[in-house]
Amino acid sequence: MTQANELPLQIRRNGLDPAEELARARDGEGVVRVETPWGLPGYLVCRHEDVRRVLTDPARFSSALTPPRGAVPLDPDELARLRAGQLIWSDPPEHTWLRRMLTPEFTVRRMRRLEPRIIEIVQTALDDLERAGKPADLVAHFALPVPSLVICELLGVPHADRAEFQDRSTRLLDTSLPAEELTAVRREDRAYMAGLVARAQADPGEDMLGMLVREHGDDLSTDELIGVAGQLLLAGHETTSNMLGLGTLALLRHPDQLAMIREDPARIEPAVEELLRWLSISQSPPPRITTTEVEIAGQVIPAGAMVICSLPAANRDPAFIGDPDRLDVTREAAGHVAFGHGLHHCLGAPLARMEMRIAFPLLLQRFPGLALADPYEQVDFRVFSFVFGLNSLRVT
Structure with missing residues (x-):
């Protein structure tokens, strides 16, 4: 199960743990x-x-200068x-301007309004998991559907399109994808999001995309709306779905920790933070490019160099x-960087936390005998990806 050494160092894992190297x-x-x-x-x-x-100093570590990964040569207009509209590829003041428009939609207070609907979505997924019989794939019946349906409803994306955009998301994050194929997937994804934006512009609904059109349609270009919507859709289900799958696996591997959450659901808040820290499924935020010569840990890095931050190593x-290598759901893991840090700290963190705080206790209470259906050594980890996860997880 140890990952192959030919993988980039920043995404190597040894099961649930970061690679020893x-x-x-x-x-x-x-x-x-590297x-x-x-x-x-x-x-x-x-x-x-x-x-x-690094993550708090955009003046010396720029996000806007980072080239798209693996892109074939693109003309300046297409690039x-x-x-356009990509928060992760922007620096202040553009980043500040874009984020200010979106932040009100992701406040803790606004997310709490979604809580009853998220509970319904989780309960429906648990019903589906039970109907699937024994063994069942927890990823397919629970970890993927919950955040996917939440973000679809939030953005106004047809849920029937879920399988299609999940497949594109997986390929967009695949580090082994050839440059030509990656560029083709980016174009497919952009074309799909362009269709959603066009529908929202013609008839803005009550979802977030409709809100952006109504309230900021004069400020945001169509290209920026496409970029914002695409980034929210990708981030809104990829990270949380993998946290639900891997978090369940981690708890099944640590039954004493699992028992504490099942017996006292009030423990879930620190437990979620500890799982975020311990798993660190986002291997690294998008790289930064140095704008000047800098020194980190005694090493001089020249201007124009690419700097990659390892979130699993840092956490x-x-x-x-x-x-740090012990999973302890009772401790406070304040200060972890699982959601990044600084001005690029994950915008959707309140939503992700809410989904996990609801989903884990309901899962564990619904299925007190939940167990792995296969030996841990046979778990199907998703290896070649910037977001660590599972392809499947058979449970009984």
Whole structure:
């Protein structure tokens, strides 16, 4: 189950744990040279303090200068359309302007309005999981459908299109995809989102996309609306679905921790934070490009270099938290960087937390005998991806 050494260092895993060589890089030099999927040499930053420093300094570590991963040569107009509305590829002031429009929709108070509907969606998924019999695939019947349906309803995306956009999302995050195929998938995805935006512009509904058209249609270009909608759709189901699958696996591997959540659902809030820290499914935020020469962990990095932050290494840094490799759902894991840090901290974090706080206790209470149907060594991990996850998880 240990991942192949030919994988980029920043996405190597050993089962649920980061690869040992990643921990050695953090505890040794702290910054190591790596090859990147962008075809450029890069510097991998591994320590918690250094990762936070990179993510809070857009003046020296730019997101706007990062080239699209694996893109075949694009004409300037297509490249501009591809980057329009993409928060992850922007720096202030553009980033500040875009985020200010979206932040009100993702406040904790606004997310609480969704709670009754999320409970309904989770209960329906649990019914489906039970009907699937024994064994059943927890990913297909629970982990994927819950966040997918939530984000579809939030954005106004037809739920019938779920399988189609899930397939595209998986391919967009696949580090092994050839450049030509990746560019083709990007174009497919953009064409799909363009259709959604056109429908919203013609008849804006009560969903988030309709809100953006009504309230910001004069400020946002069509290309920016397409970019914003596409990014929210991708991020809104990929990360949470993989957290639900991997989080369940982690708890099944730690039955004492699972029992504490089942017996006292009030423990779920710190448990979610600890699972986020311990799993760190987002392997790294989008790389930054240095705008000037910088020094990190004693290593000089030249201007124009690519800097990649390892979130799994940072979240298991002994300098950040004691006994970092132990899963302990009772501890406070405040300060983890599972959602990133700084101005690019995940916009949808309140929604993701709410979905997990609802879904895990309901799952564990509904199925007190939940167990793996196959040996742990046969678990089907999703390896070649920027977002760590599971292809399937057979349970009984």
